[in-house]
Amino acid sequence: MPNQYNKEVILIVDDNIITCEVIQRNLEMAGFHVFTSNSVNDAIEILSRQDIDLLITDYKMPKHSGLELIKYVRDHFQDISIIMLTGYGSINSAVLAIKEGADEYITKPFTDKELLDGVKKSIQKQKEKKIDPETLYNDPWTRFGILGQSQNMIDVYSKIEKVCKNDAIVLITGESGTGKELVARAIHYNHKTRSIYPFIPVNCPGIPASLFETELFGHVKGAFTGAVQNRKGFFQAAEKGCLFLDEISELPFELQAKLLRVLQEKEISKVGETQEIKIDARIIAATNKDLADLVDKSLFRQDLFFRLNVINIDIPPLRNRGNDIILLAKHFALKYGKELGKKEPTFTDKAISSLKNYSWPGNVRELENLIHRGMVMNDKDHIDTVNFPDTMKFNIPYDKRLNLSLEEMSKKYVRDVVEMTGGNKAKALEILKIDRKTLLKKLK
Template identity: 40%
Template structure:
């Protein structure tokens, strides 16, 4: 069912078209002039506009231009008499979807309306897909260790429920993969899975991203924007790094969880939202509650069910399976001949402490495949820092004289090793790791991405 706005100053046409479209299963708002239509558009979302061309005070072309200023992508169908077809064609050149000449056949109207709605749905789906592709994909939740088998069992049990879920684990353990698995296991699998990293945005921008905003809500808000919550309605909203959400925004998320309703920024209308909330964090929220930086009531609303991801160092038996999966993926993607992993290479991978967890393993395998010239991944295909260190201790990159590489390469490996060690010492908390290194958090995030240590 779509919400269609019908604008025509002729009462008979409004009655006939309303009955026709409602019989086809749509919701219709019929008004007699563009001024009433523009007022309605300020209060409600519509999927399609059907508008007469000749109307007093404001004609269909003026109305179309006014709509375009605020809702550029909204499909617009013009209803016109034969004598004004040329004007209707000009509107199509300006972006109108189509036109229909009066009198028209019912079947013709329904066909054009369905085409316009299909176009609108396709554009929305493409926008969602583009958002998700920008966040990164290409990994699987793989493993045969007891910890992973227990996790998969828990996902199967709680996935079908509408309950809010909190996913805990170090950076790089695959918290977004768990969110995807929960979405696929739910009755909402046909709906959208929308992901947002709370650490990426300022409080103001995150509020606008989540809740949307009305035109004029703030400087630069030139048109109404639907938020991620509206896009996730009937699906799942994944809030990554929830511990980074500001105290000012937390009450608004709490209200959403309690009442399943929210307001856009700058708006007064209550909008219902049936999105399942899945949150994730690599921080200790209970410590944050004690420190006054996270609301206790929000924590208990999110923490109905907690799923904890073990770090990769605690499930060494999964390393071979994951490494082979990534090797197969990147060999195909990069067109490289490597087909397997040498025994000594696998031993190095299993001895390493993996402070960056699965994401770091993925990055190292991708790099190894890129440099490999043999049928198997060899130790020399791995970074020097991994070959010279293991979980039981050993030489750091700067403690071994190796002149096979240039000074810039060696310095980059030393820097990567220091970043890894800082993240381990800080237990994955970026702010603490940045303080240890004496750099800003934004600089640390740049380096984590550069060295493949940041969870996507």
């Protein structure tokens, strides 16, 4: 549903014409629209031209079996739920059917009630499947374990798909909390040959300048006081895998030259050793800064920037991902609900519109923290704006704010604050930090 019949549509496949007719009559009386077919081939033909919600198929049929039909349906139509009819005592075929993707099985002979219960159950299951965020990982909504179906994210997925097939250096850019590391891992773990080798994240600002070479290239025993044994650096640890240079903008200027040399020559030498070692690690770098701008300000080496910026994947901020915001919010609500032993809450309309209108400077991480806090603090089974910080409660869509003048924006803001405080002017004055006279003027 929805379809032209305004009813759930069921396809029955059984080589026994009488069985088909009996089931059809029962289900039509129960309010369903029913197609029947006496062979798998016919059924496939019907599936190609009709939207079917539920398939009920017999197991044993001449030519092609019900099992083959289930395989076909699972390959071509994810959303159809499936009931397999099996003969009495053939638990094996029931198990096989479930393995191939059937949702339910009903053993013959069955009563009208057993049939109807099975049908209702699997249609319910199908509906839950469509809305349950937990199953999103099997849906086209997520790619590579990244949640989101907005066009902006689909563009990111198609880039990931391309770079998985080669070893080019990738520069991932995006505001804080947009999922840069998530994307870096997705590139690595979907690479055709590298994925079985390590993914080594290096937090550039975390390495003291004095230890940069030992950390990245390793050292040999006795290279300096304290070097009591040979040690591999990050580059060698990432051999055949991927080295993820996170927050690359924070790398001190003098170390940028050293890194550049390694990227050009693909060779390192350990501290305390002259011998060069070939390295084979895929390099992915990430930053939330505008590197081109840092280059202009002479804070980042232009030659290193060019070397890193071969392929750029720019991750859109959360506010530009449309309904993904709600998708993610529900996903986190389910996740933390489970952890806390709570039910997945519903979101009030007001909460949904606040989530959509907020600018999300901290992006997905901020959203996750907000929902986590909401789930901890909230005893109700719905999430409302009471759990949100004040800054989120204003109902001006982010993109519309860009069309307002400062004067209009300020009036709107004042009205929102007054509304939010439930008309409590003293509270509004406290938030706005203006005097009563100005407030009254603005409200006029």
